[in-house]
Amino acid sequence: xxxxPISNPLDKLPEILKQNLKRNLCVCNEVKKIDIxxxxxxxxxxxxxxxxxxxxTSGNGCCTRQVERLIECIHSSE
Ligand code: FES
Numbered sequence: 219x220x221x222x223p224i225s226n227p228l229d230k231l232p233e234i235l236k237q238n239l240k241r242n243l244c245v246c247n248e249v250k251k252i253d254i255x256x257x258x259x260x261x262x263x264x265x266x267x268x269x270x271x272x273x274x275t276s277g278n279g280c281c282t283r284q285v286e287r288l289i290e291c292i293h294s295s296e
Contacts, residue, residue, distance in 0.1 A: 221261045221263075223259055223260045223261065224258075224259040224260075224292060224293075225259075227255050227256070227258065227259035227292045228255070230291050230292050230294065231255075231288070231291050231292070232291070235287070235288065235291065238251060239251050239252040239255070240252060243274065243281055243284055243285070244272070244273070244274035244275060244277065244281045244285075245277075245280075245281070246276075246277020246278060246280065246281070247272075247273040247274060247276060247277050249272045249273060249274040251288075253272055254268060254272055254274050254285060254288060255288060255292065257271040257272050258288055258289055258292045258293070259292055262289075263289065263293050264289070265282065265285060265286060265289070268285055268289065
């Protein structure tokens with residue numbers, strides 16, 4: 219099955235999740251929130267895939283819940 223990238227991931231996020239896009243969401247590995255959002259939009263539909271692509275959550279996992287929330291929002295209704 220072919221994955222279609224999501225071209226407007228920001229439109230799927232509530233306002234509060236669109237803030238601080240250029241700040242590190244994953245501070246352990248210095249991964250910016252926008253880079254995580256783009257990885258999710260381009261096919262990283264699970265935590266493991268996001269970790270493989272960006273290294274986010276591979277520190278002590280403290281950003282896991284936030285990354286899960288982004289995945290839920292961006293891939294909702296699919
Ligand atoms: S902030 Fe991402 S693993 Fe700690």
